Every structure is written in structure tokens, then in C-alpha cells.
Amino acid sequence: MIRLQNVYKEYTGKPALIDVNLHIGLGEFAFLTGPSGAGKSTLMRLLYREETPNKGIVTIGGVNITRLSPRQVPLLRRRLGIVFQDFKLLPKQSVFDNVAYVLRALGVDEKDVKRRVSSALAIVGLEEEQLELPENLSGGEQQRVGIARAIVNGPPVLLADEPTGNLDPQTSMEIVQLLERISQRGTTVLISTHDVPIVNAMRKRVISLKQGQVVSDVDSGVYEIETTR
Amino acid sequence: MRSLRILAAMFKETISGLKRGGWSNWLVISILTIALFIFGGLLQTTMVIKSMVTSWGSQLEISAYLKDGHDPQKVARIISQLPNVQIVEIVPKEVAWAEMQHNYKVAALNNPLPNTLHIKLTNLAAVETTAEKLKTISTIEHIRYPLKVARNLNRFRQFIEIAGIVVTAALSAATLIVIGNTVHLVIQSKQREIEILSLTGVSPWYIKGPFILQGALYGTVSATLAAIFIWTLHLYIDPYVHDQLLSFLPLSNHSMDVGLLPTFIIVLILGIAVGSGGSAWTSGRYIKI
Numbered sequence: 013m014i015r016l017q018n019v020y021k022e023y024t025g026k027p028a029l030i031d032v033n034l035h036i037g038l039g040e041f042a043f044l045t046g047p048s049g050a051g052k053s054t055l056m057r058l059l060y061r062e063e064t065p066n067k068g069i070v071t072i073g074g075v076n077i078t079r080l081s082p083r084q085v086p087l088l089r090r091r092l093g094i095v096f097q098d099f100k101l102l103p104k105q106s107v108f109d110n111v112a113y114v115l116r117a118l119g120v121d122e123k124d125v126k127r128r129v130s131s132a133l134a135i136v137g138l139e140e141e142q143l144e145l146p147e148n149l150s151g152g153e154q155q156r157v158g159i160a161r162a163i164v165n166g167p168p169v170l171l172a173d174e175p176t177g178n179l180d181p182q183t184s185m186e187i188v189q190l191l192e193r194i195s196q197r198g199t200t201v202l203i204s205t206h207d208v209p210i211v212n213a214m215r216k217r218v219i220s221l222k223q224g225q226v227v228s229d230v231d232s233g234v235y236e237i238e239t240t241r
Numbered sequence: 242m243r244s245l246r247i248l249a250a251m252f253k254e255t256i257s258g259l260k261r262g263g264w265s266n267w268l269v270i271s272i273l274t275i276a277l278f279i280f281g282g283l284l285q286t287t288m289v290i291k292s293m294v295t296s297w298g299s300q301l302e303i304s305a306y307l308k309d310g311h312d313p314q315k316v317a318r319i320i321s322q323l324p325n326v327q328i329v330e331i332v333p334k335e336v337a338w339a340e341m342q343h344n345y346k347v348a349a350l351n352n353p354l355p356n357t358l359h360i361k362l363t364n365l366a367a368v369e370t371t372a373e374k375l376k377t378i379s380t381i382e383h384i385r386y387p388l389k390v391a392r393n394l395n396r397f398r399q400f401i402e403i404a405g406i407v408v409t410a411a412l413s414a415a416t417l418i419v420i421g422n423t424v425h426l427v428i429q430s431k432q433r434e435i436e437i438l439s440l441t442g443v444s445p446w447y448i449k450g451p452f453i454l455q456g457a458l459y460g461t462v463s464a465t466l467a468a469i470f471i472w473t474l475h476l477y478i479d480p481y482v483h484d485q486l487l488s489f490l491p492l493s494n495h496s497m498d499v500g501l502l503p504t505f506i507i508v509l510i511l512g513i514a515v516g517s518g519g520s521a522w523t524s525g526r527y528i529k530i
Contacts, residue, residue, distance in 0.1 A: 060440060082445075085442075086444050092442070102437075116250045117247070117250055117441075119244065119246040120246075161441075
């Protein structure tokens, strides 16, 4: 589903990713780990075409996204769900409206909006809170709203950039387990994180980056082993 | 249907942007209204002058004012021999003075007016050559003909046109700066929405559209206000100017009747262009998708 071939990216002469090769299959669940500055965010930004590589190819669902024209980028992003560390919720809109926001912008029929939002909120377990404002929710609940918004359009790929960065360990585990359940429904999930306990507890595929290079890629891996080796 | 829903959602975003603009909205509308009012006022003035020039400049008449002590009948006979002269009408100084005293209630003075001859010609092309010939007649003190005055008036109109363009351009530039700042503030306050929309694959047009619509709304409201002011001013001063000019100048009653609708349409188009153009430029500059 996601493939990177010999990807090289630099910022003002300083390499951020060096010769990265990677393949993540349909419905797969993987962690992207590494210390700050390892290149995790750069790799994520390449996947949702916020950046383009200086060299190499990035494909999603068989489409070479490095060659997309600016007009085609929105079409790619409709096939992706993105979850952010800081949730990026609209504070003056209810949970329902936050999740419905993008669907309405895409011109989806209001009946369909209701159906899809209710379904997404049911998946993240927030049916009862749909009329609440984000400020009345806990951090974990706010992140669930962010996840509901990311999956409401039924994307085949979900990218989560440090989704547990602002959460306590217990809530972090619940969020990652929620993302795993979403993956089990057939969505490819890639989580960028440096949350050691979570990665170690999940025993899923771990792709470790260090100084812009993939230093290990292990199924059922753990964080410490890959980064301290 | 889907396009309509997207358009409705865009309008909703536009209204939300206007709410966030607060008092800045009124600053933009005030400055744009002043700019459009000045532009529309000058445009209407030049159109009226143009109409007058056309109407007046095509009159085939020359007025010749005679020196004192010369017989107007004699001079009229000489002039009627000239080519292209159709009729020579004599207005004795006594008649002109009596009329002036009647119309303007002038104090009882010695009559300062000269005997006047109104010379009607058969051909517009002959106005200037005949005027030159009249100048050589020693008994004629001064001549005046509409074509010459029309030319001077035309120069005045051109001056107003250029002044209008300069003033409008300067005010439009000031308006663009204010619109740019206002829209920039709204963009900053909606940074999160813009980021969410951009990263979830909403089209750039949907993201930038509400800001452009906001600018177009500024233009529409300002143009409407400017049109109301121009119309009010027109209602107030038109009868006055009409009476004054028609009593002095040989104009037909309809030579100043220039409709306001074309001016209003041009003002509206300019308002929308400046408003939406300024917003489009600002959103293009500050919204990176």
C-alpha cells in the first residue's frame, strides 16, 4: 500500500532522509520510531505530500505521489486519514461538527454526513459525546475525535503523527489499541512515535529511523532493541 | 447538487470570516465606498461633459459681437454673402439687455452689451473657416462658436478623466492594502481550519473561495453604498446645474441627460474586482496548500 524506493530528502543541504526503502502492505499496522531529528516527521510529510523527495519514488496504492500535480494532491489526501499530536480540533464546534467538517466541505449530502459521522463516532466510542465541545472532553477523548475525523471518509491509509504525544500512558495505550482495531478492519496504519512502552507492549512491526536512515525493520519488534543496538 | 452543497458550505465559511473580520470589515467598506464614490462621481461628470460636448459641438452656429457704433444690418449683409452661411439673425443690444434684465434682475446700469449676430451655417466642416473669415471683418469685436468652446470643454473632460484615474488608482491601492490586512487577519484566525481542510484533501478553491467571496461582498456592499451616494448627489445638484448651464449655454434640454445605470454597473464591477482581487492575492500569498 505504501512504498518508498531510494528516497532522499534534504533541507538546505542537510540530509533528512537517506536512501530510504520501505514497503507497508494493505491493512498492515506499523510503528515508525526513532529519536527527535531521525526523519520520522519528514517521512510522514512525504506520505501526505506536504513535501516531495529530492530523489526516489513514493507510491501509495500504486500511485507515484511524487509526480502528482498540485491539483491532484487533494485527491491523494482524500485517500488518507491523518491523526495529529495536537488533535487539531475546532474549539467552537461540537464533536459531531468537527468530524462532519471535512465531509461538508467535500459536498457530501447531509443524510450521508449523519450516517458516516455516527458510524465513525461509534468506532471511537464517542456516540454519547457528539454534542459536546472539545473543551469539555479529556485529552484521550479529543484524540478519539481526531481519529473519527481521520476515518470518517473511509481512507485505506491512516497516518498518525505522534498521536500519543500529549496523552498519559493509560490513554495512550487505549488510543493505539483503537488504531489497531481500525487496522484490523483493513486500513493500513502507520504510527510515528517515540513512546517506548507503547511500542514494546504492542509487539507490532517497528521501523526504526536514525539520522535519516532505516536502521531496522522488524515484525513484532520493540523500541529499545532497535534504537540502542 | 453536490456543487450547490459545496457552494452553500463556502458561503457559511464566508459569513464566519466576516464575523471574525469585526470592525475591520467596516474599515474596508468605508475606504472602498469613498474610492468608488469618487470614481463614480468623476465618471458620471465626464459622461455628462462628453454628452454636452457632443451636443453642443455639433451646433452649426457662430455668435459675432460687434464693435459699438456699427450698423448690425450692414454687417449682417456682408456676412450673408460668405459661403456656407444659411441665416444671419440680428440680436440688437437693446433687446439682449432687456432680456437679461428680465431674466436676472440686473440693476439699472448703462447697457454694456454689444449688438450680436447669430450666424447659422449649412455645414459643420465650415465652422472654423467661416470663423476665421469673420475675424478679418473689422467691425466684429469678438466671435464665439460652440465647436471651439466644446474643444476647451473636451480638454477639461480629459483632465478630469486623468485625475479620476489617478485618484481612483491611489484609493484602490489603499483599499487593496486594507483588504489584504483584513483578509490576512481572518486567514490567521482560521489557520487551523485551513490546515485541516488542506490535509484532508479539500480543494484549494474551497479553502480560498470564502476569502475571495468575502472580498467580492466588500466590493458589492461598497459599490451599492457609493451608488446610493452618487444618486443622492445627482438628485440634489442635477436640477441646479441643469438650470444654470441651460440659461448660459446654447444647450438642448436633453444634452445633460446621461443615465446613472452605466455608471452604477461600472462602479459595481470595479468594486467586485478590487474586493475579490485583493482577497485572491492575499489568500494566494498566505494560504499554502
